[in-house]
Each structure stands twice: as C-alpha cells, then as structure tokens.
Amino acid sequence: MKVQKNGRVARFRPVGRQFGFVVLLMALAGCGGGQSALNTAGREAASIALLFWVMLCGAVVLWLLVNGAFYYVSRIAPGRLDTRHARSVLIGGGIVLPVVVLTALLAWGLSILPDPRRPGDGLVVRVTGEQWWWRVEYWPEGAETPIVTANEIRLPAGQRTEFRLAADEVIHSFWIPALGGKMDMFPGRETMISLAPERPGVYRGQCAEFCGASHAWMAFAAVVMPPEAFDDWLAAEAADAVPPTDEAALRGQEVFLSEGCGACHTVRGTEAVGTVGPDLTHIGSRRTLGAGRSTVTLENLGTWITHTEALKPEVRMPSYALSEGDLADLTQYLKGLK
C-alpha cells in the first residue's frame, strides 16, 4: 500500500491481475517437464493429448456459444422468441448437437482404447508395486530368467514394450504420463499395459493410486533410449556387480555385508541376496535414489542411509547410525556399483 501526497491510501489495483498472472504462469509450468501428459513422447500419450486438445477446444467453442446465446437473448434481443425459433434452438442445441458430439467422442474414445492393450514387440517388463518402490524385471524375448533391477525403467524407442503389473501389499498405479495412460496394480492379480515410446529422453513415472504414507515419494525415472543403446544397457544390467577396486569401496563392501544390508538387498555377484528391498546391483548408475526421492550422489547416499525414515515416512528400511568413516566407505562402495 502506498500513501499519496494528499494523505489518501492508493489502491494498488493491478495486484489482482498480477496475482492471476502469477497463478497462470505456475499452472502453465505444469504443462512442460518430464512428467507431463501434454509433453508427449509416446504413441499412447499422443492420442490422449490429441483427445484432450480437441475436447478443450470444443469446450471453449461451446462456452462461447452458450454465453453468446445468453448475451443475445438478454442484451441484444430481449423479449420472447417465437415458438418455432425457440423449439428449433432447444431441439437442435439440446438434443441433436449433444447426441452427435457425444456419439463422435464415444466412438473416437473407444477406438483408441484398445491401443495400450496390444501385445508388445517382444520385450516384457514385469513391475511390482512395493511399499514404496518398484520391483522391475526385464524379460527379453525367449529369456528364462529375468534381469532384475528396481526404481528405474528403460525402454527402447520405436518398439512396443509390454508391462505385466502386480502389487505386493496394497493397490498402486503405474503411470508414465509422457508415454501413456495409467494402469492399476493389484496384489494377487496381474494387469497389463503396453507402451510405444517414440522420442528418446528421460521422463518421470509416479504411483497414481494412494498407497500409504510415502505414496508421493514413490516415483521412478523412465528412460527411453535408441534401440542399440538400450540393448547395450540391458546387457550391462544383466551382468553381476563390478567388484570394488579402491580401498575405501572395499571397506564399504565389508560394512555393507557386516551391517546386514544383504538380508534385504541383492548385489549380484556377492553374498547379498535379499529380496525384501530393491536390488542394488547397479545402484551407482541409476538416475534416482529411493524411488525418485533424490539423485545418486555420495552425499545423498549418506543422508539416505542415516535418515531413511525422515526421507521416506514408514519405510521398512531403518535409519542406520554408522561412524563417519564407515558411512563414507559404504557410500563409496554403493556409488561404484555401476
């Protein structure tokens, strides 16, 4: 508020407008980024986005028509309409138009509905919703054992990948907005969705069904790669963990095993074969830590191990009180698991 020379308080009138502008900017910011259904990178998402835009434009046209008609009868030509005219407006605008528009939208919607149910081109990815992370198994065509990883999903561009979805304890929902529509995951029941990503890039998936205290922290990175790069990555992912070479990491591996981390976590190629928590064989090369909670840096690894419950409420993994030296060694070991 500003006090003018004459002592009056000047009303700062454009505040409302500026506030509205800021809110609009904030809302529009949600349209971009890696987790936007409007910033599409796959066929399923593109058809949903097209449907959205058509419906949005249609809604704007309808809004203009309804308000235009209201303006016309209340301001431009007030008074009674003749019965014949009024009836044609009622029947045309109230019955014929909605029936035609809704039938067309229904037919369109139903025609794109079967797309994400189509079988994949070969690769099958099994994803299980856990409390609150994602167990991921890659089953390339003809594979007898899966390639197990967690909290990150990589897909080859230009191919349709089939997802087989399940859940451990409660209902979750698998959703990568930039690639396609979501699918619920149920304990004791398998659901299926197939996605055809087209544009390589890093996107974000998120659990879309409230599943408990850390539901909001149940995310993952979805990386779409050119097919050759994907094949190379999958081959590297299938390999055992690289044994540590430097001394700190070697000490870290001992800390890992002596603290009992292996009871819950697997690091392939070591004695750690637990399956309660996420597989850590290649944790060092993942884009996120703790199912999208933070990035994999030495500092974040340390914070995660010592403040797990603070970062992810009600998570099963307890916070560990380690000496500074042990913690530094342990994070060095984990970061080196590329």
Added chain:
Amino acid sequence: MSEEHQPRREEDAKEFAEEQASLFKITFGPLIWAVHFVVCYGLVAVTCAKGWDIFATRLGLVLLSALALGGIGWVGWSAWRQWNPSRTGDPMNRGSRAEDRHHFLGHAAFLLSIISLIGVVFVSMPLILIGGCQ
C-alpha cells in the same frame, strides 16, 4: 355440453383402461434399455471371468442389440401413433381431458423411446469397437 354426449360409465372405464396400458407403455423403452445394459455388461464380465469364447458372446450381444433396437423402435412407433401430433394438430396436449392425457402419454413414451434408442446404441458401441477381454 348436451345430455347425449355425456360419456357412459363403460366408455369411461374403457378410456381409462387404455390409459393404464399406455402408462405401462412409457416404461417399455427404458426397460428394454435397462435389460440390454445389464445383459451386455453381465454376460461380457462372466464370459471373460470364465474364459468362454468372447467372439460368440459379442455376436450374440450384437444380435440382442439389434433386437432391442427393433423393440424400442416398435414402442416408439406405437407411441408416435398414440401421440399423433399431425392429426390432432396439438403437439403439447395441455388439456385435461382423458383424450389429452392419452396423447400426452404417447408423447412421453415417444421421447423416452428416443433416449432409450440412443442409450442402447451407446452401450452397444464397445461391443463393436473393443475386441476381447483384456
């Protein structure tokens, strides 16, 4: 109104009997729609749960839909004749005579059969556009 035009008792009874019948008639369109809806959703769900042949179910339900549309068409046609706006010259039937009520119920049944027809078409569309149980 002269004495001889007063309706006799049995004439009244006949008129009202017809009106009772047409009160039922206005429910026929929505009833066919409702039965069609329940049978479509129920049978597809049971077929998928039991692993029966979905193609046979779809074919049967498409035939059932054609039958339902025919039934509603027939109800609508008979309601149109009862309403009879072109012959009476009065589509609204605001009067309070039994005859006005008779025409008005025809009007209502006709409009309900239109919406039931649209309902059955909408319920049938997934049968044609979505294949299988996935």
